[in-house]
Amino acid sequence: MQRVFNFGAGPAMLPEAVLEQARDEMLDWHDTGMSVMEIGHRTDLFAPLVEKTEASVRELLSVSEDYQILFMPGGASLQFSLIPLNLLGNQKTADYVNTGIWSKKAMDEANRYGQMNEVTRVAEKEGRLCIPKQSEWQLNPEAAWLHYTPNETIDGIELHSVPDAGTVPLVADMTSCILTRKIDVSQYGVIYAGAQKNLGQAGITLVIIRRDLLKQAASFTPTLLNWQVQAASRSLYNTPPVYAWYIMDLMLDWTLKQGGVSAFEKFSQRKSEKLYRHIDAHAEFYVNRVHPDCRSRVNIPFSLVNDSLTPVFLREAEEAGLVFLKGHRLVGGLRASLYNAMPEAGVDALIRFMSDFARRLG
Numbered sequence: 001m002q003r004v005f006n007f008g009a010g011p012a013m014l015p016e017a018v019l020e021q022a023r024d025e026m027l028d029w030h031d032t033g034m035s036v037m038e039i040g041h042r043t044d045l046f047a048p049l050v051e052k053t054e055a056s057v058r059e060l061l062s063v064s065e066d067y068q069i070l071f072m073p074g075g076a077s078l079q080f081s082l083i084p085l086n087l088l089g090n091q092k093t094a095d096y097v098n099t100g101i102w103s104k105k106a107m108d109e110a111n112r113y114g115q116m117n118e119v120t121r122v123a124e125k126e127g128r129l130c131i132p133k134q135s136e137w138q139l140n141p142e143a144a145w146l147h148y149t150p151n152e153t154i155d156g157i158e159l160h161s162v163p164d165a166g167t168v169p170l171v172a173d174m175t176s177c178i179l180t181r182k183i184d185v186s187q188y189g190v191i192y193a194g195a196q197k198n199l200g201q202a203g204i205t206l207v208i209i210r211r212d213l214l215k216q217a218a219s220f221t222p223t224l225l226n227w228q229v230q231a232a233s234r235s236l237y238n239t240p241p242v243y244a245w246y247i248m249d250l251m252l253d254w255t256l257k258q259g260g261v262s263a264f265e266k267f268s269q270r271k272s273e274k275l276y277r278h279i280d281a282h283a284e285f286y287v288n289r290v291h292p293d294c295r296s297r298v299n300i301p302f303s304l305v306n307d308s309l310t311p312v313f314l315r316e317a318e319e320a321g322l323v324f325l326k327g328h329r330l331v332g333g334l335r336a337s338l339y340n341a342m343p344e345a346g347v348d349a350l351i352r353f354m355s356d357f358a359r360r361l362g
């Protein structure tokens with residue numbers, strides 16, 4: 001068997017240790033004589049997993065008791081709708097930092113429930129893409145929340161400082177960057193992240209909500225999608241995706257064992273710097289269009305100066321065990337996603353391949 005390096009933007013590769021443990025526990029989880037998939041979510045057998053997963057999130061991100069932790073279905077995209085349903089209350093508008101495709105989708109969905117305000121969008125800085133400074137944003141002091149996407153997975157753009165939302169609750173889609181850098185949860189009203197990038201597998205979404213924000217759901221909010229109902233039932237209102245929950249738990253254990261968020265912050269910095277350095281040093285062959293101030297540490301889109309070589313690059317990379325490097329269909333080119341489970345050896349192998357490819361075809 002030959003494992004490959006998966007540079008796809010999601011689902012991400014998982015650590016071998018996690019996959020091996022899941023394999024070893026498949027037929028008999030914790031001496032129950034069953035797999036975790038077969039265990040009732042309300043049993044005494046499953047309850048410790050619920051508690052442990054929540055405790056791991058609290059430990060990794062230093063989440064205080066002022067915040068509720070939810071595990072929800074529907075991916076990050078469902079939260080695009082749940083934010084207005086649960087937070088708009090009697091208000092009519094909220095602010096959206098439009099830094100790319102995901103933040104635009106979040107804003108479009110919220111626009112079904114009110115009139116959202118785009119406070120800024122990506123602009124050119126010294127001929128490259130970047131997010132304007134907050135002093136240039138059109139913030140509305142009456143906004144019900146300020147939403148932003150710290151890392152734009154498709155566009156490879158990252159906001160490296162936390163917006164100052166004043167007294168307006170700050171809402172962040174951290175699907176692609178959670179656990180890759182330290183955050184101060186107390187700066188946020190709501191943090192959410194689909195699991196399939198740094199938290200495990202698709203099917204479960206982590207939501208962290210300041211408890212005082214739990215009371216404003218619109219009366220027509222479907223019960224299952226009401227954050228307060230989910231909070232009251234400890235995310236067990238209906239049958240949750242127990243296997244995805246279990247894989248998230250293993251992934252959080254693994255993250256803690258590797259040194260937690262501060263270790264992964266250094267790791268993502270080191271991996272991404274290496275790759276950007278290589279791209280910039282071979283500007284006659286490879287380009288990344290994002291300004292260094294706004295470059296993502298996690299998703300690195302790049303293209304070949306000679307775009308007609310892209311299919312050749314992808315084919316040969318795949319033969320070398322470097323898979324899913326194709327750029328998103330909306331932006332084209334190439335993209336290397338370096339989530340927490342991507343080992344440094346994967347980045348080194350990609351750089352070696354890129355160097356050899358440029359030498360042969362340049």
Ligand SMILES: *Cc1c(COP(=O)(O)O)cnc(C)c1O
Nearest residue numbers: 010075076077102153175176194
């Ligand atoms: C992947 C991604 C999403 C979509 O997540 P789903 O769980 O598939 O809905 C949303 N936002 C960001 C920033 C992402 O990277």
